[in-house]
Amino acid sequence: MKNNKPKYNQIIEAAVKVIAANGYHGSQVSKIAKAAGVADGTIYLYFKNKEDVLVSVFEEKMGQFIEKIAESTSKKQNAEEKLRTLIEMHFSQLSADYDLAIVTQLELRQSNYALRLQINKVLKPYLKEIDSIVKEGMEEKLFRSDLNVRLVRQMIFGTLDEIVTNWVMKEQKYDLISQVPEVHALLTGALSSAR
Amino acid sequence: MKNNKPKYNQIIEAAVKVIAANGYHGSQVSKIAKAAGVADGTIYLYFKNKEDVLVSVFEEKMGQFIEKIAESTSKKQNAEEKLRTLIEMHFSQLSADYDLAIVTQLELRQSNYALRLQINKVLKPYLKEIDSIVKEGMEEKLFRSDLNVRLVRQMIFGTLDEIVTNWVMKEQKYDLISQVPEVHALLTGALSSAR
Amino acid sequence: MKNNKPKYNQIIEAAVKVIAANGYHGSQVSKIAKAAGVADGTIYLYFKNKEDVLVSVFEEKMGQFIEKIAESTSKKQNAEEKLRTLIEMHFSQLSADYDLAIVTQLELRQSNYALRLQINKVLKPYLKEIDSIVKEGMEEKLFRSDLNVRLVRQMIFGTLDEIVTNWVMKEQKYDLISQVPEVHALLTGALSSAR
Amino acid sequence: MKNNKPKYNQIIEAAVKVIAANGYHGSQVSKIAKAAGVADGTIYLYFKNKEDVLVSVFEEKMGQFIEKIAESTSKKQNAEEKLRTLIEMHFSQLSADYDLAIVTQLELRQSNYALRLQINKVLKPYLKEIDSIVKEGMEEKLFRSDLNVRLVRQMIFGTLDEIVTNWVMKEQKYDLISQVPEVHALLTGALSSAR
DNA sequence: GATGAATGAGGCTTCATTCAT
DNA sequence: AATGAATGAAGCCTCATTCAT
Numbered sequence: 015m016k017n018n019k020p021k022y023n024q025i026i027e028a029a030v031k032v033i034a035a036n037g038y039h040g041s042q043v044s045k046i047a048k049a050a051g052v053a054d055g056t057i058y059l060y061f062k063n064k065e066d067v068l069v070s071v072f073e074e075k076m077g078q079f080i081e082k083i084a085e086s087t088s089k090k091q092n093a094e095e096k097l098r099t100l101i102e103m104h105f106s107q108l109s110a111d112y113d114l115a116i117v118t119q120l121e122l123r124q125s126n127y128a129l130r131l132q133i134n135k136v137l138k139p140y141l142k143e144i145d146s147i148v149k150e151g152m153e154e155k156l157f158r159s160d161l162n163v164r165l166v167r168q169m170i171f172g173t174l175d176e177i178v179t180n181w182v183m184k185e186q187k188y189d190l191i192s193q194v195p196e197v198h199a200l201l202t203g204a205l206s207s208a209r
Numbered sequence: 210m211k212n213n214k215p216k217y218n219q220i221i222e223a224a225v226k227v228i229a230a231n232g233y234h235g236s237q238v239s240k241i242a243k244a245a246g247v248a249d250g251t252i253y254l255y256f257k258n259k260e261d262v263l264v265s266v267f268e269e270k271m272g273q274f275i276e277k278i279a280e281s282t283s284k285k286q287n288a289e290e291k292l293r294t295l296i297e298m299h300f301s302q303l304s305a306d307y308d309l310a311i312v313t314q315l316e317l318r319q320s321n322y323a324l325r326l327q328i329n330k331v332l333k334p335y336l337k338e339i340d341s342i343v344k345e346g347m348e349e350k351l352f353r354s355d356l357n358v359r360l361v362r363q364m365i366f367g368t369l370d371e372i373v374t375n376w377v378m379k380e381q382k383y384d385l386i387s388q389v390p391e392v393h394a395l396l397t398g399a400l401s402s403a404r
Numbered sequence: 405m406k407n408n409k410p411k412y413n414q415i416i417e418a419a420v421k422v423i424a425a426n427g428y429h430g431s432q433v434s435k436i437a438k439a440a441g442v443a444d445g446t447i448y449l450y451f452k453n454k455e456d457v458l459v460s461v462f463e464e465k466m467g468q469f470i471e472k473i474a475e476s477t478s479k480k481q482n483a484e485e486k487l488r489t490l491i492e493m494h495f496s497q498l499s500a501d502y503d504l505a506i507v508t509q510l511e512l513r514q515s516n517y518a519l520r521l522q523i524n525k526v527l528k529p530y531l532k533e534i535d536s537i538v539k540e541g542m543e544e545k546l547f548r549s550d551l552n553v554r555l556v557r558q559m560i561f562g563t564l565d566e567i568v569t570n571w572v573m574k575e576q577k578y579d580l581i582s583q584v585p586e587v588h589a590l591l592t593g594a595l596s597s598a599r
Numbered sequence: 600m601k602n603n604k605p606k607y608n609q610i611i612e613a614a615v616k617v618i619a620a621n622g623y624h625g626s627q628v629s630k631i632a633k634a635a636g637v638a639d640g641t642i643y644l645y646f647k648n649k650e651d652v653l654v655s656v657f658e659e660k661m662g663q664f665i666e667k668i669a670e671s672t673s674k675k676q677n678a679e680e681k682l683r684t685l686i687e688m689h690f691s692q693l694s695a696d697y698d699l700a701i702v703t704q705l706e707l708r709q710s711n712y713a714l715r716l717q718i719n720k721v722l723k724p725y726l727k728e729i730d731s732i733v734k735e736g737m738e739e740k741l742f743r744s745d746l747n748v749r750l751v752r753q754m755i756f757g758t759l760d761e762i763v764t765n766w767v768m769k770e771q772k773y774d775l776i777s778q779v780p781e782v783h784a785l786l787t788g789a790l791s792s793a794r
Numbered sequence: 795g796a797t798g799a800a801t802g803a804g805g806c807t808t809c810a811t812t813c814a815t
Numbered sequence: 816a817a818t819g820a821a822t823g824a825a826g827c828c829t830c831a832t833t834c835a836t
Contacts, residue, residue, distance in 0.1 A: 649828090
């Protein structure tokens with residue numbers, strides 16, 4: 015797919031860099047085109063409009079992001095390990111690509127309501143993944159059996175998201191990955207059936 | 210105070226309504242002025258510019274929001290009760306003013322980086338309030354003594370914020386306040402020293 | 405007259421200072437009012453509108469300017485002396501009041517066509533004064549008898565005006581009054597019947 | 600050059616016409632664009648902002664104006680002839696393009712201080728040209744050897760400028776070119792070494 | 795497929811002037 | 816006579832999108 019549409023990927027990569035460097039409102043189509051080494055009009059051969067570029071950035075990047083997390087968690091044996099892996103992968107991937115972290119945590123959130131709905135659609139599989147880990151944990155009796163899955167998912171995602179956003183805004187002045195054990199302990203503590 | 214600056218408050222109230230109805234990007238100064246029943250230019254007698262109106266909306270509304278929470282929690286005897294009250298007040302206040310919920314959870318987040326920094330400044334006291342509840346709980350031995358206060362605060366705020374945002378985006382199709390006990394159970398479970 | 409309308413004169417004096425300090429476009433009515441120690445609305449009790457303030461500044465200041473020149477030249481015996489006195493007075497008065505020089509040479513020229521026509525009207529008596537000196541010089545046979553009075557007046561006024569404007573724009577880095585003899589020599593050279 | 604930048608020149612020409620017809624303050628960008636037969640935004644492909652359009656009008660037009668004068672004077676043998684040619688060219692060029700005369704003599708002078716400084720920069724070569732004629736005349740002993748070149752230049756430019764401005768304001772009710780001999784006589788009279 | 799010059803709608807802000815007190 | 820809060824018209828500029836080449 016990448017080799018089939020080299021321009022498409024050039025534009026996606028350029029968009030991430032340009033948005034990370036200039037912010038959402040400073041990322042004009044012409045700037046992205048220039049960074050991608052194509053003409054302005056070429057963008058419109060591969061994308062319906064500017065919003066489509068941004069949605070696609072999110073789709074491509076978060077698609078990979080989520081895929082890798084799912085892949086890693088699937089290798090783990092129980093819900094607690096899967097949750098730890100999910101946190102680890104969430105933090106490590108965004109740690110490894112700071113441009114992407116800026117774009118997903120700060121810049122794309124400045125988009126309008128329509129784009130935000132699209133973004134939510136892209137996140138769906140990630141949220142489903144969290145849901146199934148929670149359900150699995152309940153079945154495994156690792157987690158309390160009376161958990162409200164939706165609320166737990168919102169807690170988990172809200173917590174991770176808030177932590178990463180703070181880390182990005184603090185300009186990564188501390189290490190994100192080293193927080194994994196504590197975060198894992200907090201979240202399993204909330205869910206745990208052990209008392 | 211309200212009677213001292215009637216126009217100022219008219220404009221703030223109008224801004225909330227207009228932004229809730231039209232979205233951040235659909236809220237032109239002229240629309241806010243019209244809704245407030247004043248001339249466009251009058252806005253600039255009370256605010257430096259459009260951004261200042263938006264910051265002030267957040268300051269005024271979140272100021273009251275936070276103040277009421279602090280007031281209520283201060284009447285409670287221990288950290289667990291304080292946390293429950295904080296959750297209760299957070300949910301009930303936004304439940305009671307759906308326009309405000311739309312504005313704070315969805316629309317004002319579309320603002321530029323500068324405005325977002327201002328918003329963070331306004332939120333500071335709320336985050337401090339959470340911190341002191343956590344610390345109090347640790348002193349009271351209700352919470353584990355080895356908690357990382359920053360992480361816990363990010364978990365609590367991230368969780369509440371994500372829950373409310375989802376509720377707003379789902380167009381309040383379910384009741385927010387009835388979720389308080391479960392959310393409180395989850396969070397205290399995460400923090401609790403009891404095992 | 406000054407004692408009869410103290411506010412009127414306060415406003416005129418304030419206008420000169422404000423325009424000299426802030427430039428034509430930086431001199432809002434409210435700034436002039438503040439400098440004069442009156443309310444904005446008070447300006448409109450003494451002047452028809454802002455343009456009327458500016459015209460009046462010019463009228464009052466240039467009225468005095470011209471009057472003093474006429475007074476001084478009238479004491480001189482012949483056209484050559486009168487011309488020297490006119491140059492001397494023109495330069496010395498503007499040298500003595502740098503604010504006024506800025507206002508008349510630079511700032512008020514940025515006004516619109518209508519105001520400029522008013523300004524020309526105010527200058528009329530000065531131009532007439534020049535005319536009569538030229539005519540007197542011709543009668544006295546000091547000047548050539550075939551002079552085109554209009555052209556000569558334009559030469560004299562254009563020369564003095566250009567010299568003062570340059571001096572103001574150079575921020576009075578040299579002395580204006582010491583140029584009088586040379587300027588007088590040039591102009592009388594142009595007019596002189598002696599060959 | 601004209602064919603290389605057709606839009607650029609269309610806009611310059613349109614600006615002269617629009618300013619001559621509507622005055623400096625009545626010349627909105629949209630009016631200039633319409634007169635040039637381009638979209639408003641097109642202006643900004645060729646000019647940084649509105650001020651840049653006006654500066655460019657002056658640069659282009661006065662550039663040609665000055666070049667033609669320099670070209671003509673260079674063919675003359677002595678300073679007196681050069682001065683006559685300079686006056687002739689100054690008057691004839693502005694006579695031939697009344698729109699340009701209105702723009703340079705009346706409208707562009709209403710511009711702000713920044714634009715005026717730019718205008719002065721453009722005029723520099725013209726003033727230098729005058730200076731060198733004066734110096735040449737002194738070397739040729741046609742002019743007095745003790746002339747203050749700066750003052751003489753200010754006299755010459757101030758005189759010509761005042762004459763043209765009056766002619767424009769009088770709506771060209773008389774012929775400008777026929778005044779050349781008299782003006783030349785006056786100015787050479789001022790400078791002449793013959794006594 | 796690729797280009798990039800051209801388009802044109804849309805909104806924040808200033809400030810001279812008014813008028814109720 | 817004096818105030819000053821309120822008015823509201825008016826214009827520069829950006830930038831997503833198109834389309835002739």
